[in-house]
Amino acid sequence: GGTVRFEDVRFAYNPERPILRGVSFTIQAGQTVAVVGPSGAGKSTLSRLLFRFYEPQGGRISIDGQDIAAVTQASLRAAIGMVPQDTVLFNDTIGYNIRYGRADATDAELREAARLAQIDGFVSSLPEGYDTPVGERGLKLSGGEKQRVAIARTILKAPPILVLDEATSALDSFTEAEIQSALDRVSRGRTTLVIAHRLSTVVNADAILVLDHGRIVERGTHAELLEAG
């Protein structure tokens, strides 16, 4: 399962300034839909609404036909995995951070998730700046490595629905390509909403929505959007 549907969704943080002015789209179970658009267009707001951090002021958001207004935030968090732009790590080992939300995972499962996210080797380390034992420094993780921790956590959690907030701006192009392939791997077969910053990273999405001034102004595959100019 996991068909996600936004129907005529309207939202404003501030009544004078509507952010979403009637946004409709469907992500069929297992498919990937990417949202692109200028900074401030409301892309991240879509994912906040999906998690019920805010309620839409019009329209409806449903998962498999059920209005999420009737679903607890806790169940939404269980059903939806998020790879955020900036991953904040807990004060514990990388392994603990990967296991978060799946305390029952076996060591073998943990190692496999870490391997797929290309963060193996760090599993027993503590991140720098956290409660490292006296005399030890902890490991300094780059932005890309932190994001890989979040990817490994998501692989282990294996939720039916995924939200990927692509953060490639801070990464060098080699790291970016590696992160991209790890993200592609984790989204395969899952209902995925990608908050995209560049069209070039969402070539394989089943559909791309262009959000501008609170409305979807274009939609299509990567090839269709390129043709439309």
Ligand code: ADP
């Ligand atoms: P995007 O992800 O497309 O860059 P966002 O969804 O993050 O856009 O934000 C859309 C608009 O809403 C922006 O203008 C942003 O400044 C504003 N905004 C975001 N969060 C809040 C908030 N909590 N309160 C007021 N305005 C907000």
Ligand code: ADP
């Ligand atoms: P939001 O998280 O609200 O969507 P963005 O990440 O779009 O905000 O933008 C934050 C800042 O980072 C902006 O100044 C934007 O120009 C810059 N930025 C975002 N994505 C990229 C990118 N792919 N390359 C370069 N700069 C980027």
